[in-house]
Amino acid sequence: SSVIKDIKGRLDGKVAIITGAGSGIGFESAVLFAREGAIVVAADINLKSAEAVVERIKEKFPLNVLKRPVAYKVDVSKEEEVKKMVEFTLKEFGKLNIIFNNAGIMHPHDDNCLNTDEKVWDLTMNINLKGVWYGCKYAIEAMRKNTDPKGGSIINTASFVGLMGAATPQLAYTASKGAVIALSRELAVTHARENIRVNSLCPGPLRTPLLMDFLNTDEKKNRRLVHLPIGRFGEPVEQAQAALFLASDESSYVTGTELKVDGGLTAAY
Ligand code: NAD
Structure with a gap:
């Protein structure tokens, strides 16, 4: 119908790494970003x-095949791998408008101050924090070259535990997520004039x-549900819906913020 023709994809013409x-x-975001017209890596x-996510996208949105999504390992x-991922994207699609630095791990064992060890700490920091830094570093380099539109949008997945202490100890994880929020704020300030927006998502x-x-x-x-107002x-x-907002031009005046998508958790006492 005419109404549908008038609705433009919210990410039409954008290239996004997730x-x-x-x-x-990440899976839900890849599907949603593709639905909104982005080329998704x-x-x-x-x-x-x-x-599997690429297959899902092709199955759900066969008309978008020209904007082909690609899977990338x-x-x-690993800094070199992140660098290559951005280089691959530029070579394949000519530009990078959005990066959603979302990969993260939480060590499944109790990880409190006394029993955590250096291996758990380093692994968590290397993926959750350094991984985000590398993603930002190479994305910013690429986004600086964008002219129309200028800049880009960077979304970094943090967590509500980056804003408040968790009842179940997960010290390295909590510390890594707090650092993601701090890093995102500083990058937002540094690169705002280049129209590179940087926000963190706090699920x-x-x-x-x-x-x-x-x-x-x-x-x-x-124990968690007691503290979750939404029940x-x-x-x-x-989370993907919130990431889509931050990725799209609808959030053009939003940078340096931490978007809490947490069922009211951080508002509760
Ligand atoms: P998930 O485990 O379902 O997905 C994480 C994905 O990251 C997996 O596909 C995994 O293979 C990938 N991954 C892990 N290490 C990687 C690496 N070194 N390089 C590249 N990819 C890697 O987890 P999720 O719940 O979707 O979590 C996504 C993000 O959200 C994480 O950063 C997580 O810390 C954060 N988060 C999750 C929750 C939650 O309750 N699940 C809450 C707050 C924040």
Whole structure:
């Protein structure tokens, strides 16, 4: 109908890299970004899962085949691999407008101040924090070359635990996410005049394998739910919708913020 013809994809003409695209928030974001017209580079350390999201996109939006999505294998904790991922994107699609640095891990074992060890700490920091830094570094370099439109949008996945202490200890994870928020703010300030917007997304607790593996008893799950005003765990697609807003020009005046999509968790006492 004429109405549908008038609705432009919210990411029409944009090229987007999404890391951790094989599962959870990244998976739903890849599908949503593609639905809105973006060319999506679905990047994950697990290539098979990245290929699965590409298949899903092709199946759901066959008319968008010209804007072909691609699966890409990357370990975000390896600088050289992140650099190559951005180079690949530029070579293949000519530009980069959006990067969603979303890949992250949470060590499944209790990780408190006394029992955590250096291996867990370093692994968590290398993926959750350094991985975000590398993504920003090479994306900014690429986005500086964009002219029409100028700049780009960077979204970094943090967490509500970056804003408040978690009841179940996960020290390295919490520290990494707090640092993602701080890094994103500073980059936002530094690059605002270049129209490179940098925001962090702070999801609340979601019904994804990452969290459900961690909250592996009813007692642990219920302890979280007590503090969750909305009374349920979130769905990954609810994060993807927020990421889409930050990725699109609808958020053109939003930079340096941490968008809490947390069912009211951080508002509760
Ligand atoms: P998920 O485990 O479902 O997906 C994470 C994806 O990242 C996986 O596909 C995995 O293969 C990939 N990945 C892991 N290490 C990687 C690496 N080194 N390089 C590239 N890819 C890698 O998790 P999710 O819940 O969708 O989490 C996505 C992000 O959201 C993470 O940063 C996580 O910390 C954050 N987060 C999740 C929750 C939650 O409750 N699930 C809450 C707050 C924040």
